[in-house]
Amino acid sequence: MNHIEGKTRRAFLQESGFWLGSALVVSYGGQLIEKAALAADAATFAPSLFIAIAPDGKVTLVCHRSEMGQGIRTSMAMLLADELEVDLRSITLVQADGDERYGDQNTDGSHSVSMNWTRLREAGAAAREMLVAAAAKKWAVAPESCHAQAGHVYRNASKKSLTYGELVAAAAELKVPAHPKIKADAQLRLIGTGQPSVDLEPMLAGKSVFGIDVVVDEMVYASLERAPTVGGKIKSLDSAAALASPGVLKVVRLKGIRKYTNNAVAVVAGNTWSALQGRRALKVEWENEAVSGSTELRAALEKSLESPGKNFRKDGDFEAQLQGAARVVEARYHAPFLVHATMEPLACVARVLGDDCEIWAPTQDPQGTLKDVAKLLGFKENKIKLHVTMLGGGFGRKSQPDFVLEAVALAKELGRAVKITWTREDEIRHGFYHPESTQRMTATLDKQGKVTGWRHRSAFTTIARLFDAGATEPAGFEMGMGCTNFPYHVPHVLCEGSSAPTDVRVAWLRSVCNIFHAFSVNSFLDELAHETGRDAVQLRLDMLEPYGIPEWDKKSTPPLDTGRLANVLKLAASQSGWGRKLASGTGLGIACHYSFKSYVAVALEVKMKGSKLQVTRADCVIDSGRIVNADSVKAQMEGSMIFGLSAALYGEITLKGGMVEQSNFHDYSLMRMPEAPKIRVQLVKSDAPPTGVGEPGVPSVAPALCAAIFQATGKRIRDLPVARHLS
Amino acid sequence: MIELTINGVARKIDATPDMPLLWALRDVLGYTGTKFGCGMSLCGACTVHLNGTPIRACVTPVSSVQGMKVTTIEGIAANHPVKEAWKKLNVPQCGYCQSGQIMSAVALLAQKHHPTESEIDQAMAGNLCRCGTYPRIKSAILEAAQKGSK
Numbered sequence: 043m044n045h046i047e048g049k050t051r052r053a054f055l056q057e058s059g060f061w062l063g064s065a066l067v068v069s070y071g072g073q074l075i076e077k078a079a080l081a082a083d084a085a086t087f088a089p090s091l092f093i094a095i096a097p098d099g100k101v102t103l104v105c106h107r108s109e110m111g112q113g114i115r116t117s118m119a120m121l122l123a124d125e126l127e128v129d130l131r132s133i134t135l136v137q138a139d140g141d142e143r144y145g146d147q148n149t150d151g152s153h154s155v156s157m158n159w160t161r162l163r164e165a166g167a168a169a170r171e172m173l174v175a176a177a178a179k180k181w182a183v184a185p186e187s188c189h190a191q192a193g194h195v196y197r198n199a200s201k202k203s204l205t206y207g208e209l210v211a212a213a214a215e216l217k218v219p220a221h222p223k224i225k226a227d228a229q230l231r232l233i234g235t236g237q238p239s240v241d242l243e244p245m246l247a248g249k250s251v252f253g254i255d256v257v258v259d260e261m262v263y264a265s266l267e268r269a270p271t272v273g274g275k276i277k278s279l280d281s282a283a284a285l286a287s288p289g290v291l292k293v294v295r296l297k298g299i300r301k302y303t304n305n306a307v308a309v310v311a312g313n314t315w316s317a318l319q320g321r322r323a324l325k326v327e328w329e330n331e332a333v334s335g336s337t338e339l340r341a342a343l344e345k346s347l348e349s350p351g352k353n354f355r356k357d358g359d360f361e362a363q364l365q366g367a368a369r370v371v372e373a374r375y376h377a378p379f380l381v382h383a384t385m386e387p388l389a390c391v392a393r394v395l396g397d398d399c400e401i402w403a404p405t406q407d408p409q410g411t412l413k414d415v416a417k418l419l420g421f422k423e424n425k426i427k428l429h430v431t432m433l434g435g436g437f438g439r440k441s442q443p444d445f446v447l448e449a450v451a452l453a454k455e456l457g458r459a460v461k462i463t464w465t466r467e468d469e470i471r472h473g474f475y476h477p478e479s480t481q482r483m484t485a486t487l488d489k490q491g492k493v494t495g496w497r498h499r500s501a502f503t504t505i506a507r508l509f510d511a512g513a514t515e516p517a518g519f520e521m522g523m524g525c526t527n528f529p530y531h532v533p534h535v536l537c538e539g540s541s542a543p544t545d546v547r548v549a550w551l552r553s554v555c556n557i558f559h560a561f562s563v564n565s566f567l568d569e570l571a572h573e574t575g576r577d578a579v580q581l582r583l584d585m586l587e588p589y590g591i592p593e594w595d596k597k598s599t600p601p602l603d604t605g606r607l608a609n610v611l612k613l614a615a616s617q618s619g620w621g622r623k624l625a626s627g628t629g630l631g632i633a634c635h636y637s638f639k640s641y642v643a644v645a646l647e648v649k650m651k652g653s654k655l656q657v658t659r660a661d662c663v664i665d666s667g668r669i670v671n672a673d674s675v676k677a678q679m680e681g682s683m684i685f686g687l688s689a690a691l692y693g694e695i696t697l698k699g700g701m702v703e704q705s706n707f708h709d710y711s712l713m714r715m716p717e718a719p720k721i722r723v724q725l726v727k728s729d730a731p732p733t734g735v736g737e738p739g740v741p742s743v744a745p746a747l748c749a750a751i752f753q754a755t756g757k758r759i760r761d762l763p764v765a766r767h768l769s
Numbered sequence: 770m771i772e773l774t775i776n777g778v779a780r781k782i783d784a785t786p787d788m789p790l791l792w793a794l795r796d797v798l799g800y801t802g803t804k805f806g807c808g809m810s811l812c813g814a815c816t817v818h819l820n821g822t823p824i825r826a827c828v829t830p831v832s833s834v835q836g837m838k839v840t841t842i843e844g845i846a847a848n849h850p851v852k853e854a855w856k857k858l859n860v861p862q863c864g865y866c867q868s869g870q871i872m873s874a875v876a877l878l879a880q881k882h883h884p885t886e887s888e889i890d891q892a893m894a895g896n897l898c899r900c901g902t903y904p905r906i907k908s909a910i911l912e913a914a915q916k917g918s919k
């Protein structure tokens with residue numbers, strides 16, 4: 043739904059009059075304002091779900107995507123404000139609340155902008171056209187002789203103008219245009235520029251409200267001791283000491299929902315600390331059913347690579363090539379489980395009173411969460427109010443409803459509002475992990491060293507189990523993230539996938555399967571270049587030619603263009619000074635990857651001091667089509683370099699007896715400032731449709747890093763994380 | 770009852786003596802700008818100033834700060850050169866770590882008006898940012914140092 047065709051705003055308001063009233067209102071000041079004075083009363087001009095203009099000229103815009111640092115609130119507001127012709131700094135931005143009329147709100151897959159580029163621009167343009175038409179009517183002139191600018195409509199020929207506030211009553215009587223005209227590129231004032239975050243002021247004041255910060259009336263605090271393994275049951279529980287701990291109010295057993303949550307014991311108290319102390323005093327013994335560990339899993343993954351697995355792509359006849367090839371090169375790569383480690387651990391406030399439920403949560407997926415909560419409570423979705431707070435990082439973790447379901451279940455049990463705050467240990471041990479994977483790459487070469495055949499066997503713990511608990515094979519969407527959409531022209535390509543079961547939950551983590559597929563594909567290309575004495579950039583460029591859309595992707599929208607991938611690679615090469623002579627102990631590695639419909643190339647420079655590694659520079663080039671906010675694209679690339687380096691250098695979750703062995707930042711390390719390289723980001727100017735930004739920067743980092751280390755040391759790292767090999 | 774000064778205002782905290790200052794600030798007094806990230810002095814999200822020195826509030830029992838002066842993110846003026854530089858360079862992404870980052874940066878610049886890059890690295894090494902805003906934080910500190918000296 044875009045805007046309400048052929049309806050006056052009165053009719054529209056009758057149907058949607060509660061929309062602002064029910065939203066969690068985060069004002070420009072960043073404070074939570076419950077049901078603020080912004081309710082769309084009859085005097086407000088609200089031509090769509092996204093825009094409300096009050097008679098005093100106050101403009102309220104709605105962001106229906108979750109903000110987790112990717113700058114989406116600013117980008118969404120820019121799309122609306124540019125077309126509406128209002129000052130970005132004067133608007134109030136409210137966060138949508140999971141109402142299905144906003145359409146998809148699941149903030150994942152890096153597609154907020156591509157999905158909403160036209161929709162929001164048209165919503166803004168429709169409102170602008172109505173305001174212009176209202177002014178023209180007042181002046182009894184043609185709308186073409188008027189124009190809108192910065193919250194006013196001007197009459198071109200004279201100096202006359204009216205403010206939007208003065209026009210709302212008249213505009214509200216007009217029909218919402220069915221086909222509003224969006225601005226020509228030359229008229230855009232915001233889109234494509236770099237704008238600071240609309241949430242800067244409250245953020246710097248410490249006033250932005252994250253999920254963990256929510257406080258509501260009569261709220262108590264809880265901490266959960268969860269079964270250490272999925273499916274683990276309470277064998278014995280002695281809560282006497284916990285109940286005697288100061289401030290503890292109650293100890294509650296919570297039954298898990300296998301897909302999402304473990305069985306748990308909740309300690310409820312008057313504040314977080316008391317809840318934590320009470321939890322420490324619990325005496326609980328668990329009966330665990332899951333027993334497998336990392337060693338078993340890895341063996342199973344490796345073993346599955348010996349046989350073909352499921353066929354996901356077959357061009358030509360690789361097997362025949364294998365028989366007659368002048369040369370065969372093969373390598374295996376391994377990448378471990380990763381955890382999100384969002385700086386804000388999970389937290390949720392819920393209140394269930396009678397048949398009403400209200401939730402405050404840093405969720406990436408309000409609508410999916412609503413459905414799961416409704417199912418849990420047996421409520422209709424419209425009896426549940428879900429307020430989306432700011433997210434202190436998401437990276438896919440906060441797409442899962444587990445932390446909300448726990449809070450709701452506990453709130454129901456208590457009959458009052460409760461906040462569950464996860465500790466870091468909880469977050470690391472009860473994750474929805476990025477899958478562990480092993481890849482077997484085989485290439486056939488002709489006498490000239492040209493790659494004639496490419497076989498990619500990918501084995502990992504499939505995320506498909508999220509939708510189908512019995513899934514034993516990877517899903518097409520997973521293989522399509524860097525394996526089956528292998529962009530290089532090779533006549534004989536074979537992509538095969540297999541999975542191995544694991545006892546922990548696996549799901550999305552920033553850039554998903556692209557992480558290990560980009561690692562193996564790029565690392566292997568680097569090895570092939572080395573093996574055949576060719577330059578790693580030139581080898582890729584040769585294989586990407588002829589530039590254009592490969593036959594197999596012709597039907598995608600937009601399709602892959604190998605020329606755009608070649609372009610970012612060339613730009614990154616030249617920006618990094620590719621080919622220059624390097625000092626000994628120094629290495630420059632490069633990789634490129636197509637994901638989320640965007641093209642990224644990364645060159646990393648490393649310096650070895652003994653066994654100590656310093657990443658000195660990162661050159662990153664992205665072509666993500668049209669850009670909304672250039673500064674946030676840049677910031678996302680900077681962040682992706684650091685995120686990718688943390689994963690490549692240190693990221694590793696291991697299991698023992700079905701339990702996660704890591705617990706906090708001392709054993710799950712993240713990159714810190716002294717290790718961070720200088721980062722230079724280049725954005726390719728493009729007229730292509732806008733594509734992903736939040737995720738596509740990450741995949742190229744690990745292979746570029748390992749290629750650089752190889753150049754600096756002669757050591758090929760095929761098994762992540764890197765830190766394990768340097769000491 | 771623990772008495773202390775927070776952002777220049779005398780406050781009384783009714784809490785068990787072992788409660789970390791972090792939770793006293795957040796849950797008892799409502800200063801939610803100070804964040805929880807690890808509880809083990811590993812991430813810096815909870816950084817506040819105690820008599821001007823940056824400390825990790827998550828491992829500081831509230832009883833140990835009796836009678837002292839605590840400054841939180843809410844107590845750093847909006848026009849402080851550090852916040853101005855943060856604005857100019859649009860430093861935050863999700864923003865969650867930024868209170869701690871700013872508190873560490875303010876303390877560094879109070880002590881060293883013109884820190885070198887490696888001094889900045891050292892002073893900021895205890896503050897994690899999962900969103901990866903380190904390059905901008907460093908540039909913003911250099912920017913604030915320059916502005917502060919004018």
Ligand code: FES
Pocket residue numbers: 804805806807808809810811812813814815816825826827828
């Ligand atoms: S919460 Fe205090 S250092 Fe992490």
Ligand code: FES
Pocket residue numbers: 111385434435861862863864865866867897898899900901902
């Ligand atoms: S800005 Fe998100 S953790 Fe630093």
